[in-house]
Amino acid sequence: MNPLRRFLGTPEAVAGAIILIALFAMALTAPLIFPGDPQAIAGPALLPPFQDWLLPLGTDRLGRDVTAELFHGARTSLAVGLAAAAAALVIGAVVGTLAGFAGGLVDEVLMRVTDAFQTVPSFLLALAFVSIVGPSLGVVVAAIALGAWTGPARVARAEVLSIRERDFVASARVIGMHPLEIAFREVLPNALPPVLALSSVIVAAAILTEAALSFLGLGDPNRVTWGGMIAEGRAVLRTAPFLSIVPGIALVLTVLGVYLAGEGVVETTAVRRSLS
Amino acid sequence: MSSPLLAVSELTKRYRRGGQTIAAVDGISFHIEPAETLALAGPSGSGKSTIARLLLRLIEPDAGHIEFEGGDFLSLNGAALRARRARLQMVFQDPLAAFNPRATVARVLGDPLRVHGIASRRERPRRIAALLERVGLSADLATRAIHEISGGQRQRIAIARAIATKPSLVVLDEAVSALDVSVRGQILQLLLDLQREERIAYLFISHDLGVISAIAHRIAILDAGRIAESGDARAVIDAPQSAIGKALVAATPKLTRTSMHDAS
Numbered sequence: 001m002n003p004l005r006r007f008l009g010t011p012e013a014v015a016g017a018i019i020l021i022a023l024f025a026m027a028l029t030a031p032l033i034f035p036g037d038p039q040a041i042a043g044p045a046l047l048p049p050f051q052d053w054l055l056p057l058g059t060d061r062l063g064r065d066v067t068a069e070l071f072h073g074a075r076t077s078l079a080v081g082l083a084a085a086a087a088a089l090v091i092g093a094v095v096g097t098l099a100g101f102a103g104g105l106v107d108e109v110l111m112r113v114t115d116a117f118q119t120v121p122s123f124l125l126a127l128a129f130v131s132i133v134g135p136s137l138g139v140v141v142a143a144i145a146l147g148a149w150t151g152p153a154r155v156a157r158a159e160v161l162s163i164r165e166r167d168f169v170a171s172a173r174v175i176g177m178h179p180l181e182i183a184f185r186e187v188l189p190n191a192l193p194p195v196l197a198l199s200s201v202i203v204a205a206a207i208l209t210e211a212a213l214s215f216l217g218l219g220d221p222n223r224v225t226w227g228g229m230i231a232e233g234r235a236v237l238r239t240a241p242f243l244s245i246v247p248g249i250a251l252v253l254t255v256l257g258v259y260l261a262g263e264g265v266v267e268t269t270a271v272r273r274s275l276s
Numbered sequence: 277m278s279s280p281l282l283a284v285s286e287l288t289k290r291y292r293r294g295g296q297t298i299a300a301v302d303g304i305s306f307h308i309e310p311a312e313t314l315a316l317a318g319p320s321g322s323g324k325s326t327i328a329r330l331l332l333r334l335i336e337p338d339a340g341h342i343e344f345e346g347g348d349f350l351s352l353n354g355a356a357l358r359a360r361r362a363r364l365q366m367v368f369q370d371p372l373a374a375f376n377p378r379a380t381v382a383r384v385l386g387d388p389l390r391v392h393g394i395a396s397r398r399e400r401p402r403r404i405a406a407l408l409e410r411v412g413l414s415a416d417l418a419t420r421a422i423h424e425i426s427g428g429q430r431q432r433i434a435i436a437r438a439i440a441t442k443p444s445l446v447v448l449d450e451a452v453s454a455l456d457v458s459v460r461g462q463i464l465q466l467l468l469d470l471q472r473e474e475r476i477a478y479l480f481i482s483h484d485l486g487v488i489s490a491i492a493h494r495i496a497i498l499d500a501g502r503i504a505e506s507g508d509a510r511a512v513i514d515a516p517q518s519a520i521g522k523a524l525v526a527a528t529p530k531l532t533r534t535s536m537h538d539a540s
């Protein structure tokens with residue numbers, strides 16, 4: 001059975017994939033369906049959902065279109081989640097490869113640095129970083145990556161430690177290849193599969209962290225974010241609970257979708273690897 | 277007096293195991309002349325692979341000297357060592373483990389050419405095709421992945437990779453042990469042809485005296501990290517003096533005494 005059919009045969013994975021596809025569709029179509037500033041006033045304030053079919057999810061305290069905000073928020077969530085996870089995976093893979101391949105003092109120093117980063121709760125780290133540097137999309141991405149690269153680094157290092165003892169690495173040394181080329185061209189690509197298996201968890205965590213930062217007012221002020229919407233809705237939680245509930249549901253579904261689809265991919269590829 | 281291609285003296289490598297130190301290689305000396313084949317024989321664990329890895333500087337000795345092509349090989353480091361590696365190559369026992377699982381044949385053969393600046397990017401495909409032909413393979417094989425080809429083809433590729441940089445000495449650690457008997461004969465013949473035409477010397481490591489008698493000029497029999505006896509390959513195999521030599525000969529079924537050197 002090919003991996004795609006096996007993936008489609010797993011209901012959880014399919015559910016995750018559908019959520020993700022919907023999310024990507026929202027993110028990609030947001031500027032087409034809702035052109036212009038999603039933070040502009042679009043109607044009367046605090047319109048409940050399902051009253052006006054032009055404003056299907058109603059409006060917030062200032063009369064902004066909640067549907068438009070939700071779509072544009074999907075863009076921010078996905079962009080930050082994917083960028084932060086990619087950065088964390090790249091940093092982790094490079095640090096882990098250098099530590100595992102070089103060994104000795106380099107390994108010692110890099111792993112102590114990794115320990116240090118791992119000891120500080122990643123959310124506190126992100127919080128501190130954004131507070132100091134100031135909120136913008138790039139800073140938020142960097143702040144989240146800063147707390148997320150240690151897992152990939154440890155997995156990459158463990159994998160590299162076993163790969164570097166293999167004959168093909170000795171063979172690369174024998175032909176006179178430079179150690180850095182051996183580390184990054186011969187060893188690293190073979191160490192990647194278990195590192196990449198971490199991506200779904202990291203993306204999901206990054207999306208949550210972004211939402212939490214935005215909730216605390218430390219997101220990019222020029223962008224709509226789900227965390228920011230939840231925070232906004234908090235002031236009128238009793239009279240208009242949907243303002244917090246709608247972005248909250250979107251957030252939960254997104255994290256769930258990323259996780260389920262990611263697990264599905266890992267599962268199907270792991271089965272394939274154990275079969276071959 | 278002309279110096280030999282390779283002169284090893286008092287080479288020692290110790291390993292600690294459970295608080296106890298064992299000498300895997302214990303003060304070994306030998307030499308190899310140009311275009312000569314020296315066989316290293318010995319039972320499993322006698323230190324053969326350790327010697328190979330010491331010669332290739334994959335591990336560092338605790339004591340001893342290695343002189344290669346008239347220079348101190350152990351004093352080389354960094355870029356100087358990498359450059360010198362072109363002249364001293366190795367073929368590993370398991371041809372599958374010795375290649376990056378993601379590599380293609382073209383990459384495996386192109387790497388040494390690129391690393392040592394032997395062929396420009398444009399010339400490389402032609403040089404790779406010539407190497408493949410040199411070891412009796414079709415040039416079409418270049419685009420194949422390493423895991424797609426047969427074990428015998430793979431070992432030919434390993435030999436092609438080893439001779440790509442025109443080495444004067446190739447260390448072969450049990451290079452034919454994993455192959456079928458029929459394929460083994462072809463690979464041995466290829467090694468003999470290459471030696472005759474390109475004057476390559478071999479350090480041929482094997483526990484199989486049958487194979488050794490087919491290819492080696494001289495032999496050194498190892499036992500627990502020391503050389504038990506050495507000399508002309510045929511003479512030693514015909515009439516071993518050491519206990520370990522006698523045991524190895526006795527363990528080799530119907531040893532063919534005819535060398536392939538006579539046949540060719």
Ligand SMILES: Nc1ncnc2c1ncn2[C@@H]1O[C@H](COP(=O)(O)OP(=O)(O)O)[C@@H](O)[C@H]1O
Nearest residue numbers: 291292300318319320321322323324325326327
């Ligand atoms: N990395 C190592 N650590 C500890 N002991 C080793 C190591 N490599 C080899 N040895 C020991 O050195 C001895 C010689 O091993 P080796 O050179 O592989 O023998 P051979 O190739 O002749 O079978 C063996 O006793 C082996 O257990």
Ligand SMILES: [Mg+2]
Nearest residue numbers: 324325326450
């Ligand atoms: Mg061995």
